[in-house]
Amino acid sequence: MAESIKDRVAIIGMGSTKFGENFEMSFLDMAVEAAYEAYQDAGIDPKEVQAGWLGTFAPDQAGGFMGQAGSFLATAISLKDRPVTRVTNYCATGMEAIRNAAFAVAAGVFDIVIAVGCEKMRDVGPRESLIKQIITHGHPIIGKGQTAPGMFAMMATVHFKRFGTTKEDLAKVAVKNHYNGVRNPKAHFRKEIKLEQALKAPLISDPLGLFDCCPTTDGAAAAILTTPALAKQIKKNGEYILVKGMGLSVVTDTRYFEPGNEYTGFHATQNAAKLAYKDAGIKDPVKELDCAEVHDCFTITEILNYEDLGLCKKGEGGAFIREGRSALSGDMPVNTSGGLKSCGHPIGASGVRMTYEIYQQLLGRAGDRQIKDAELGLIHNLGGPGSVACVAIYGR
Amino acid sequence: MAESIKDRVAIIGMGSTKFGENFEMSFLDMAVEAAYEAYQDAGIDPKEVQAGWLGTFAPDQAGGFMGQAGSFLATAISLKDRPVTRVTNYCATGMEAIRNAAFAVAAGVFDIVIAVGCEKMRDVGPRESLIKQIITHGHPIIGKGQTAPGMFAMMATVHFKRFGTTKEDLAKVAVKNHYNGVRNPKAHFRKEIKLEQALKAPLISDPLGLFDCCPTTDGAAAAILTTPALAKQIKKNGEYILVKGMGLSVVTDTRYFEPGNEYTGFHATQNAAKLAYKDAGIKDPVKELDCAEVHDCFTITEILNYEDLGLCKKGEGGAFIREGRSALSGDMPVNTSGGLKSCGHPIGASGVRMTYEIYQQLLGRAGDRQIKDAELGLIHNLGGPGSVACVAIYGR
Numbered sequence: 052m053a054e055s056i057k058d059r060v061a062i063i064g065m066g067s068t069k070f071g072e073n074f075e076m077s078f079l080d081m082a083v084e085a086a087y088e089a090y091q092d093a094g095i096d097p098k099e100v101q102a103g104w105l106g107t108f109a110p111d112q113a114g115g116f117m118g119q120a121g122s123f124l125a126t127a128i129s130l131k132d133r134p135v136t137r138v139t140n141y142c143a144t145g146m147e148a149i150r151n152a153a154f155a156v157a158a159g160v161f162d163i164v165i166a167v168g169c170e171k172m173r174d175v176g177p178r179e180s181l182i183k184q185i186i187t188h189g190h191p192i193i194g195k196g197q198t199a200p201g202m203f204a205m206m207a208t209v210h211f212k213r214f215g216t217t218k219e220d221l222a223k224v225a226v227k228n229h230y231n232g233v234r235n236p237k238a239h240f241r242k243e244i245k246l247e248q249a250l251k252a253p254l255i256s257d258p259l260g261l262f263d264c265c266p267t268t269d270g271a272a273a274a275i276l277t278t279p280a281l282a283k284q285i286k287k288n289g290e291y292i293l294v295k296g297m298g299l300s301v302v303t304d305t306r307y308f309e310p311g312n313e314y315t316g317f318h319a320t321q322n323a324a325k326l327a328y329k330d331a332g333i334k335d336p337v338k339e340l341d342c343a344e345v346h347d348c349f350t351i352t353e354i355l356n357y358e359d360l361g362l363c364k365k366g367e368g369g370a371f372i373r374e375g376r377s378a379l380s381g382d383m384p385v386n387t388s389g390g391l392k393s394c395g396h397p398i399g400a401s402g403v404r405m406t407y408e409i410y411q412q413l414l415g416r417a418g419d420r421q422i423k424d425a426e427l428g429l430i431h432n433l434g435g436p437g438s439v440a441c442v443a444i445y446g447r
Numbered sequence: 448m449a450e451s452i453k454d455r456v457a458i459i460g461m462g463s464t465k466f467g468e469n470f471e472m473s474f475l476d477m478a479v480e481a482a483y484e485a486y487q488d489a490g491i492d493p494k495e496v497q498a499g500w501l502g503t504f505a506p507d508q509a510g511g512f513m514g515q516a517g518s519f520l521a522t523a524i525s526l527k528d529r530p531v532t533r534v535t536n537y538c539a540t541g542m543e544a545i546r547n548a549a550f551a552v553a554a555g556v557f558d559i560v561i562a563v564g565c566e567k568m569r570d571v572g573p574r575e576s577l578i579k580q581i582i583t584h585g586h587p588i589i590g591k592g593q594t595a596p597g598m599f600a601m602m603a604t605v606h607f608k609r610f611g612t613t614k615e616d617l618a619k620v621a622v623k624n625h626y627n628g629v630r631n632p633k634a635h636f637r638k639e640i641k642l643e644q645a646l647k648a649p650l651i652s653d654p655l656g657l658f659d660c661c662p663t664t665d666g667a668a669a670a671i672l673t674t675p676a677l678a679k680q681i682k683k684n685g686e687y688i689l690v691k692g693m694g695l696s697v698v699t700d701t702r703y704f705e706p707g708n709e710y711t712g713f714h715a716t717q718n719a720a721k722l723a724y725k726d727a728g729i730k731d732p733v734k735e736l737d738c739a740e741v742h743d744c745f746t747i748t749e750i751l752n753y754e755d756l757g758l759c760k761k762g763e764g765g766a767f768i769r770e771g772r773s774a775l776s777g778d779m780p781v782n783t784s785g786g787l788k789s790c791g792h793p794i795g796a797s798g799v800r801m802t803y804e805i806y807q808q809l810l811g812r813a814g815d816r817q818i819k820d821a822e823l824g825l826i827h828n829l830g831g832p833g834s835v836a837c838v839a840i841y842g843r
Contacts (some may be wrong), residue, residue: 053497054555101449102695109514118505118514119537122834125697132718134695134837136543139533141515147532151547157554159450160693299498299530301521322528438518441530 055330060153060294061282062274062445064093067407070270070394071239072173078110078117079127081271082169085403086128089165089273094285097129100275101161105137106148106168108398124167141434142346143299143441144168145272145402150441152276153294162281168403169271172395199348200264202436204256207351209314211258216354216369218258222249223372224350225262228386231379232393234420237404239268239395263350268395272403274410292413295427296333296444298326302437312437315366319440320359320433327429327442328361336361336429337383340444342412342422343429344405347390353377356431357385360442379420387412387420398434402441405430409445451726456549456690457678458670458841460489463803466666466790467635468569474506474513475523477667478565481799482524485561485669490681493525496671497557501533502544502564504794520563537830538742539695539837540564541668541798546837548672549690558677564799565667568791595744596652596660598832603654603747605710612750612765614654618645619768620746621658624782627775628789630816633800635664635791659746664791668799670806688809691823692729692840694722698833708833711762715836716755716829723825723838724757732757733779736840737821738808740801742829743786749773752827753781756838775816783808783816794830798837801826805841 066088068081076084082105090097105124110117117123121137124130138147145168152166210216226246232238244262252261282291300322324336333339345360347353354368362383363371371377377385388394388408391401409428411417417425427446434440462484464477472480478501486493501520506513513519517533520526534543541564548562606612622642628634640658648656678687696718720732729735741756743749750764758779759767767773773781784790784804787797805824807813813821823842830836 053558056554056556059554119535119831119835121536122697122831125834130697132696132698132714135536135697136547136695137535138547139515139535140517140531151532151534151550154547154554154556155550157556158452158455158550160452160550160553162449299532300528301518301526301531302528318528435515435518438521439515 056153056157056297057295057330058279058293059157061277061279061291062410063277063282063286063291064089064095064275065273065407065410066092067237067272067404068270069237070268070397070404073269074173078120078169078171079123081269082124082167083127085271085273086165086167089275093275095163095275099163100130100133100165101163102133102155103130103135103165103167104148104152105135106139106144106166106399106403107137107170108139108144128165141439142398143402143432143434143439144399145404146430146432146441146443149274149403149406149443150297150299153297156276156278163275163277165273165275166403167271167273168400170397170399171269172267172397173269200256200259203349203351204259206314206355207258210351210354213315214366214369218250219246220354220369220372221258221263221350222246224347224353225249225392227372227378228347228390228392231387231420232389234418235389235393238389238393239266240393259349259351265348265391266395268397270395270397270400270404272400272407274403274406290414292410292445292447294443295446296327296330298323298330299441300326301439316355316359317433317437317440319438320356320431323440323442324360327444331444333444340383340427340429341425342384342387342409343431344388344408345385345431346433347386347392348396352433353385353390360431384422387417387422402430402432406443413445413447452549452553452693453691453726454675454689455553457673457675457687458806459673459678459682459687460485460491460671461669461803461806462488463633463668463800464666465633466664466793466800469665470569474516474565474567475519477665478520478563479523481667481669482561482563485671489671491559491671495559496526496529496561497559498529498551499526499531499561499563500544500548501531502535502540502562502795502799503533503566504535504540524561537835538794539798539828539830539835540795541800542826542828542837542839545670545799545802545839546693546695549693552672552674559671559673561669561671562799563667563669564796566793566795567665568663568793569665596655599745599747600652600655602710602751606747606750607654609711610762610765614646615642616750616765616768617659617746618642620743620749621645621788623768623774624743624786624788627783627816628785630814631785631789634785634789635662636789655745655747661744661787662791664793666791666793666796666800668796668803670799670802686810688806688841688843690839691842692723692726694719694726695837696722697835712751712755713829713833713836715834716752716827719836719838720756723840727840729840736779736823736825738780738783738805738818739825739827740784740804741781741827743782743788744792748829749781749786756827780818783813783818798826798828802839809841809843
C-alpha cells in the first residue's frame, strides 16, 4: 500500500534569479544562474548530479522551438550524458519538477538530482504572445474574451455577496504582499503601497484593480534534492530541509467553467491540501505550520486559499487578512516573499521560487522577513481553469 | 547509493489504438481508447488508478491550447481528483511517461498508476504545422532547410563509405519491417514490399528513398503500472511483465550538429543502453535479449541502433540485416511490430506503443509474429538532434 513521502527526500541547495523584467537574460541564462546558485549552496559539483527535471509552461514563447527544453538545459547546466525531463502542469509546473525529482530520489534510483523551474514571459516570440495563443487556441469561453482577471473577478464578486468580503480586504492582501516584497531582494516589485493607492487604482476587471493582479515576469529557480542520509553527510552544518508531504490534484467536475461550480473556492486546492496534510500528519494547519507561500495570482485568490487550505473556515478569508493573521507579524504568515503579487508569476518558475522562500525561512536565512523559529512551511499553486492544484510541505 | 529499478515495477495492462490516419478521432478520443483497453487488460477500474503521466511532444498541433493536456486527460480517462503530469523529451517522450510513472511506483507513493502516450500528427492546427514550426523556430541548421531525412541521409552516406553498407542493406530493413507490420493488426502500414520496390522508390534525401522513411501517423498507447506484489495479486494468471532496466541519456557534446560528431552512431543510445544493461545485469545483449523494438525513424537508424545497442560491433550493422539476424526468424528479432516503418511515429505515443509490442511478445500474445519463448525484451527511442535516447528492458 502507498507510503507517505515524509522524511524520505531532502533539499540541500537552492538558487533563484532576481525575478523581474530580465530582458538581458535568455531562458537558459536564467536557468544557469539559478542552477549554479543551487550547486554552490549545496556545495556540490554538477558532476555529482545524476538526473534533472525542468518545469516550464510555454517555453516556445521565448522565441525558439523550446518545447523540448530539457535537452537544452542539460547542456547549459553541465549535465552531459544525464537525463533531463521536461514536465508541465499549468501553474503547478514548477512544483511538478520538484515532485517528479522527489519521486526518483524516494525510489532510490538516483542519489542527487536537480529540479529547475524557468519561464520567460516578458519577451515574446516572433510569432505570437502567450496571451494571444491562449485566446486563439484556448477554451471557448476564453476565446470569447474571458481572461484570468475576468475569471477571478467573478470569484471576488461572489465572495463579496455571499460572505461580506470587501474591496478593502482585497487591498489589504496587496498591501501586505508589497510590504513583504520590499524585504525580498529577489522580488520583482520592491515598493510598499498604501491602502488608498490600491483602492483608487485603475480597474482591471471589476472589482479587481491594478494592485489586485500579479505582474508578468521572467525568472528561474532551482533545487538540489537527495536522500536524508546523504543530506546529513553533505550538509554537515545541518542546512537542509525535508519533504513532509506532497499532494497534487487534477479536478475535473468542478473546473472553473463547468456547471456546479459555486465560485466560492477551489476543490483542487482543498483536495491537494488534504493529501499533503495526510502525508505530513498535519491536523491543525494554522497551529502546526509556521509559514506558507500560496498562489496569489490575484488578491481574491489568496483569500480563497486561506479557506481552501484550511487556515480558516469557508467565508472567513476576509477576516483572516483583516485581522492581520497572515501578516509577517501574524500567527500564520502567508507569502513572506511578497507572493506572486511582488515576485510575479513566471509560470514554470513560481513553484520552485516559492519553495526557495520556504527553504530560506526554515534555514533562518530570510533576513528582514524572517519568521521566528520557522520549522514547517507550506507551498501551494493553483492552475488552469481551477483544475490543478499542488501542495507541498517542508520541515527541518 | 542508487539502486537498480530491476524487478521493482510491473506492467499489468496495456492498450493501443490502431496507428494510422485517425482523422475521425481527436487527441483525447485516442487516449481514451488506449487507456480503456489498458484498464480492461489489467482487470482494474479507473477508480483504482492513483496517478497518471501523459507523454506528448507537440499536442498544440492538434488545434487547441493543449500544452497542458495532462489536465484534459484526467477528465477523459476518469481520473477525477488525481494528478496527471505531462512529460516531454523529444522522441523519448512516450518512454518518459512510463519512466516517471515507474519511479513513483518504485518510490512506493502510489500503488497503481497509468502512463499514456498520445500524438496527433496527421491533423495540424489552424495556424501552422509541426514541420513548419520546427523550420521557423528550430535550430539554425534546420532553419536553413535541413530536415530529418537530410540529417539521417548524411549518416547513411558515411556508413556506406566507411563500412561498405549499401542501399540494398537499407532496403532490407524496410522489407523486414513491412513483413512484420502485415502481422501486426495495430500497424499503420500492413503491406509487404519487395526489395526492388524499395530500391526503385523516389528519393527523399539521397541515399534515402521513400521506403527508408517512417510515415507520419496518429496514435496512442497506455500502460498500467504497479508493484510486483500487487501485480501477482491482481493478475492471478501471471500475465504481467517486470521492469528490468531503464536508461535515459541526454547527450550534449556529440549532438548531431556539433563539431566532433563522426556521423557513425549515437552516443546517447550507447550511453542509455549501458545504463539499462547495468540495471538489468545484461552482459551479452544478443544472447540474453529475445526481442527488441528500436527507433527506426529511417532504415539507416535501425542499422546504427544494432551497433549502438551492442547487438553487433560498430560497422557491422549492414551485415546484421544482410544475414537476417534481426528478422522474425533470426537470432535477435528487431521490430517485430513492424517498427516505426510500419507503425509510424506519433512521437509521444511511440515509446508506449513499442512497450506494448514487447508486452505482447513476453506474454505470448503476438500472434503471427510471436517470438518463441520470449522472456526478455528491449525498447529504444532516439530523439532530437541525436541528443536524447532512452532504453528500457522488460522481462517476465
